[in-house]
Amino acid sequence: GAVVSQHPSRVICKSGTSVKIExxxxxxxxxxxxxxxxxxxxxxxxxxxxxxxxxxxxxxGVEKDKFLINHASLTLSTLTVTSAHPEDxxxxxxxxxxxxxxxxxxxxxxxxxxVV
Amino acid sequence: xxxxTQIPAxxxxxxxxxxxxxxxxxxxxxxNLQWFRQDPGKGLTSxxxxxxxxxxxxxxxxxxxxxKSSGRSTLYIAASQPGDSATYLCAPSRGxxxxxxxxxxxxxxxxxIRP
Numbered sequence: 001g002a003v004v005s006q007h008p009s010r011v012i013c014k015s016g017t018s019v020k021i022e023x024x025x026x027x028x029x030x031x032x033x034x035x036x037x038x039x040x041x042x043x044x045x046x047x048x049x050x051x052x053x054x055x056x057x058x059x060x061g062v063e064k065d066k067f068l069i070n071h072a073s074l075t076l077s078t079l080t081v082t083s084a085h086p087e088d089x090x091x092x093x094x095x096x097x098x099x100x101x102x103x104x105x106x107x108x109x110x111x112x113x114x115v116v
Numbered sequence: 117x118x119x120x121t122q123i124p125a126x127x128x129x130x131x132x133x134x135x136x137x138x139x140x141x142x143x144x145x146x147x148n149l150q151w152f153r154q155d156p157g158k159g160l161t162s163x164x165x166x167x168x169x170x171x172x173x174x175x176x177x178x179x180x181x182x183x184k185s186s187g188r189s190t191l192y193i194a195a196s197q198p199g200d201s202a203t204y205l206c207a208p209s210r211g212x213x214x215x216x217x218x219x220x221x222x223x224x225x226x227x228x229i230r231p
Contacts, residue, residue, distance in 0.1 A: 006159070034218055043205070044160075044221045093159055097217070102167060104150055105207065105219060107160040 002028050002098035006108025013084055013115055021079045021111045023094030029074035030096035034105075035067075038091040050077040084115040118143040120222030122206060128228040131198060137191040137225045139206035144187045147211040151180050151191050153202040154224070160205065164191070196229045203227070 003026040013019050023033055031052045036044040048069055049057040056069035066088075068080040077096075081088055095107040119142045129135060139149075148167045152160040164173045164180040166189070172181040179192040189206055205224040210217050 032217065036221075043223045046218060046220060049218055091157070095160070095219070102148065102165055104148070104162060104165040105209070106162065107152070109159040110157075112157070 002096075002100070002104075002106040004094065004096050004106045004108040006094055006111055008111060009109060010112045011114070013113070015085055015115055016083055018080055018082045019084055019113060021081075021092055021094075021113075023077045023079070023096070023108055025075045025096045025098075025106075028096075028098045028100055030077075030098070031074060033071060033077040033094055033096045035069065035077075035079050036093045036095070038093065038110075044093060047079075052077075081113065084113070086115045089113055089115045118208060118220045120206060120208065120220060122204075122222045122225050124225060125223060126226040126228075128230060129196060130230045131196060133196050135193040135196055135227070137193070137204050137206075137227070139189040139191070139208075139222070141187045141189075141206075141208045143208070144184050145210065146184060146208040149180075149182055149189050149206060149208045150219075151178075151189075152205045152207060154205060155202050163204075193227075198229045198231050201227055201229050 005024045007022045033050040035047045037047050038044045047062045050069045050071040052071045058064045071077040093110040095105050121140045123138045150165045151163045154160050166173045166182045177194040182189045203224045203226050207219040
């Protein structure tokens with residue numbers, strides 16, 4: 001089945017630094033990937049849609065200059081949290097749609113970001 | 117804009133019971149609908165995928181039904197086990213080439229199965 005790999009699984013960074021999170025589709029190509037954010041005991045909130053070879057589409061209220069998304073190949077999308085602050089601490093999850101699997105979505109295992 | 121509501125928000129039952137989790141969505145122009153489970157601190161695991169032309173899908177003790185016209189789906193869990201404890205999320209979505217091809221999640225149902 002479709003596999004989406006997300007790295008790192010856990011990261012701690014200092015306030016003011018930037019952190020990059022990678023999302024890879026291992027056995028299929030994904031022209032579109034999705035980035036979600038989840039706070040404790042809350043549901044997943046869609047942040048942006050990552051489009052291969054073009055600009056990402058951000059949801060309302062998400063700062064595009066703070067959450068930089070790059071989708072340079074058909075198997076890799078990255079999310080960079082720039083100038084991170086403690087309020088950016090959250091669980092970030094990516095997903096991709098596998099066109100071979102009746103267009104179902106597959107999710108990565110998530111990245112726990114803690115900004116100190 | 118799609119809105120997803122799941123009822124109940126939380127459910128705690130003893131092991132062995134049969135359960136029904138409900139999902140309703142406002143935009144019935146969907147391509148398919150997936151049910152996921154999320155364990156604490158983990159990503160999402162896909163349980164079942166129902167195409168818009170289908171009425172139900174089964175996998176082991178799980179059965180999901182879809183009534184697209186009324187914007188409803190149910191997940192039936194038979195003979196529940198403690199390992200079924202997790203948050204369950206339903207995810208209706210548009211077609212892959214739609215500009216609105218993205219999943220908007222509701223709050224899910226937090227399920228706890230007591231041994």
